[in-house]
Amino acid sequence: MHINFAMWRKASWELIKMDNKKEWDALDVISKWLIATRSAVTTVTIYSCIIAGFLAWRDDYFSWLPWIIVTLGLFIAHGTNNLLNDYTDFSRGVDKDNYFRTQYGVHPLVQKFWTKENQIKWFIVSGVLATLSGIFALVYTSFNPYIIGLFAFGALVLLFYTWPFKYWGIGELSIFLIWGPIMIGAVYVVLALGSGGDISNVFKVALAGVPFGLSVASINIGKHIDKMEDDKKKGVGTFPVRVGQTFARYTNIASIVIAYGVIFYLVATGYFSTLMLLVIFAAQRAMYAVAVLTKPRPDAAPKGFETFWPTWFSGFCFYHNRMFGGLFILGIFLDTVASKLTLPININMLGAIALGIGLIYAVVQMQMAKAKKVQV
Numbered sequence: 001m002h003i004n005f006a007m008w009r010k011a012s013w014e015l016i017k018m019d020n021k022k023e024w025d026a027l028d029v030i031s032k033w034l035i036a037t038r039s040a041v042t043t044v045t046i047y048s049c050i051i052a053g054f055l056a057w058r059d060d061y062f063s064w065l066p067w068i069i070v071t072l073g074l075f076i077a078h079g080t081n082n083l084l085n086d087y088t089d090f091s092r093g094v095d096k097d098n099y100f101r102t103q104y105g106v107h108p109l110v111q112k113f114w115t116k117e118n119q120i121k122w123f124i125v126s127g128v129l130a131t132l133s134g135i136f137a138l139v140y141t142s143f144n145p146y147i148i149g150l151f152a153f154g155a156l157v158l159l160f161y162t163w164p165f166k167y168w169g170i171g172e173l174s175i176f177l178i179w180g181p182i183m184i185g186a187v188y189v190v191l192a193l194g195s196g197g198d199i200s201n202v203f204k205v206a207l208a209g210v211p212f213g214l215s216v217a218s219i220n221i222g223k224h225i226d227k228m229e230d231d232k233k234k235g236v237g238t239f240p241v242r243v244g245q246t247f248a249r250y251t252n253i254a255s256i257v258i259a260y261g262v263i264f265y266l267v268a269t270g271y272f273s274t275l276m277l278l279v280i281f282a283a284q285r286a287m288y289a290v291a292v293l294t295k296p297r298p299d300a301a302p303k304g305f306e307t308f309w310p311t312w313f314s315g316f317c318f319y320h321n322r323m324f325g326g327l328f329i330l331g332i333f334l335d336t337v338a339s340k341l342t343l344p345i346n347i348n349m350l351g352a353i354a355l356g357i358g359l360i361y362a363v364v365q366m367q368m369a370k371a372k373k374v375q376v
Helices: 005-013 023-025 028-038 040-058 066-092 098-103 118-138 146-168 172-194 200-226 228-234 239-243 243-270 274-293 313-340 347-375
Strands: none
Touching: 005 028, 005 040, 028 040, 028 098, 028 118, 040 066, 040 313, 066 118, 066 146, 066 172, 066 313, 098 146, 118 172, 118 228, 118 239, 146 172, 172 200, 172 239, 200 228, 200 239, 200 243, 200 313, 228 239, 243 274, 243 313, 243 347, 274 313, 274 347, 313 347
């Protein structure tokens, strides 16, 4: 067995499909963990932590070591949740009979790549590492009551998301809260309190986390719409199962639109500069997602989308989230750097110039693409 760095990169960026147990057995431990925990999705945790880190840096509370420890701990905790999710659904018989989960990525239990005992061992090791990170956060903040409460809430969601939260139709709400205002606010609070600062700004920080939380939740809602027929048969009462596909689709559209609306509000009220409006360059992907969500899910893969099936709504929402999340982080980074520098130009004017350059570039790219099509 050799360390497969190429697989580390691939598993961190896309969901892996694999049917050969020998190929699985030849992988290193890290590759197996990344694949089994669906790290292409769990990287959204790192995005949330990066956002929190920039907001803490903007308020002079950032410190590298605690941020790295907390970020790795939360990333591992997310993976631990996915291990428990798969174990619970497999044990309850949900993942049998070519269930949706087994169609888009490796499921070690269903494919008999390892046993339930192996899954529990991986869960325990991951859980211990995540807990150690949480203990560090508690010690670093002198066991602040806010951190204790957030630690307890995170543990509650980790243990009970798959059952009963997902069955009650509130799993999607949990996703929004955790990867949006709560995680971003919590990491900010850890860095602020650990550096001796105050948390008077935490509500604005939490509000700043809402757009990213909504974007992440849109993936989850999309996935649950994609598999709602399977969930109905299995008795899994997700939000789409309880409210119906149409209402769920339009709720998802609202989550995407509101994410942009909150950013515009934060810029209009002065919390962010116009540099944050760089997120509008993800609007094209947002429109793709919205356009798809306005129509019922097709019964089979449309031509050209066979590779991505059975993900449909979730695929478009994930495609949007990747660019939206990246631009959101870029905007916060530039906003923070600009606020810390003495510039010869107003920061909002700088943002307007950046937007203008971006728009010119986008128009040029569109014209070049059209020219290529005409030549073909």
